[in-house]
Amino acid sequence: MSSTSTLTEAPAELRPRRRLLRGLPWLVVRQHRVALSCVLGLTVLGALWIVYQRHELVQFLDSAGWPEKEVRYGVQASRGYLFISALFSGLPLIFAVLIAAPLIAGDRENGTAQLVTTQSVTRRQWLIAKLAFAYALALVSGVVLSAAFTWWWEPHRSFFASRWIDGGIFDNTGPVLPALLLFLTAAGITIGVLVRRTLPAMVVTFLFTAAAGMVWDEIRTRLGSTKMFTYPLDGELPARFHDTYEVDRWVGNAKGDLFGWGSCAEPTEQAHEACMQEKGIVNHVVEYLEYDQMAAMQWTGAAILLAGTALLTAFVLWRGSRRPL
Numbered sequence: 001m002s003s004t005s006t007l008t009e010a011p012a013e014l015r016p017r018r019r020l021l022r023g024l025p026w027l028v029v030r031q032h033r034v035a036l037s038c039v040l041g042l043t044v045l046g047a048l049w050i051v052y053q054r055h056e057l058v059q060f061l062d063s064a065g066w067p068e069k070e071v072r073y074g075v076q077a078s079r080g081y082l083f084i085s086a087l088f089s090g091l092p093l094i095f096a097v098l099i100a101a102p103l104i105a106g107d108r109e110n111g112t113a114q115l116v117t118t119q120s121v122t123r124r125q126w127l128i129a130k131l132a133f134a135y136a137l138a139l140v141s142g143v144v145l146s147a148a149f150t151w152w153w154e155p156h157r158s159f160f161a162s163r164w165i166d167g168g169i170f171d172n173t174g175p176v177l178p179a180l181l182l183f184l185t186a187a188g189i190t191i192g193v194l195v196r197r198t199l200p201a202m203v204v205t206f207l208f209t210a211a212a213g214m215v216w217d218e219i220r221t222r223l224g225s226t227k228m229f230t231y232p233l234d235g236e237l238p239a240r241f242h243d244t245y246e247v248d249r250w251v252g253n254a255k256g257d258l259f260g261w262g263s264c265a266e267p268t269e270q271a272h273e274a275c276m277q278e279k280g281i282v283n284h285v286v287e288y289l290e291y292d293q294m295a296a297m298q299w300t301g302a303a304i305l306l307a308g309t310a311l312l313t314a315f316v317l318w319r320g321s322r323r324p325l
Helices: 023-031 033-064 079-112 113-115 123-159 175-196 198-218 237-245 269-279 291-322
Strands: 227-232 245-253 258-260 281-289
Touching: 023 033, 023 123, 033 079, 033 123, 079 123, 079 175, 079 198, 123 175, 123 291, 175 198, 175 291, 198 291
Parallel strands: none
Antiparallel strands: 227 281, 245 258, 245 281
């Protein structure tokens, strides 16, 4: 028995296709599909390149007999690492300057915001859709690349010339990279809302990103509580301290008084010895951070960045609901 379609049944080719996204999210994704494709492409390429570099490193170490035999190998010397380093260095600028800054300012200049918000969509709904797109993109890219880089670095960190506290390692592993991208994305969007023009907003965001990087370099080493270690002047620092970050160094006497490293820097040996005896200096004193503190420091830094992201987001939504875009 053959089946026939009724007059009220739409042909299959004319039925609307089901989309994963509908409404405002679909519109925002379609509007920024070029940026979406570029960022996701860079993310996938970067992750695959890290996988390849780790495979190459593991093969090299296996052929050299590691860990039974000592192997000296500087990962930073490879071209593959230079590509990864350039990608991680440029990613915050890509998100802040090229995606976040024009996100709202561009809509205001070309009239998209006014058009959308007159089609039964409120300014707050439009802002939430735009913010969700930018934040989701930053979060996905940051999480994928950070997880891949941590997977490469952590078991082989002794072969990386950079220390764990350096920005190239600390900022690109664990939760810091996603939090940093979210914060700079929020900052770029906020600047775009305030400046209201695309090119000036991009310039101001670039300057802000550079300044924020310098401030973050100062904050990074203050995220953990430093420890002190004392050892004799004629002694050597134990091998377990080779993986620590030395914050400061002094010389001290038996009473616990500390003097600057340059104390008793007299022009003659006799004057130097006399100064040392007069002050009773007998010890080296080192202020340091341990590698075991890295995870706690990273989560503390990520919490600070996420708090900044939340504040900037709240400001953008508040301003957008009170003033025209």
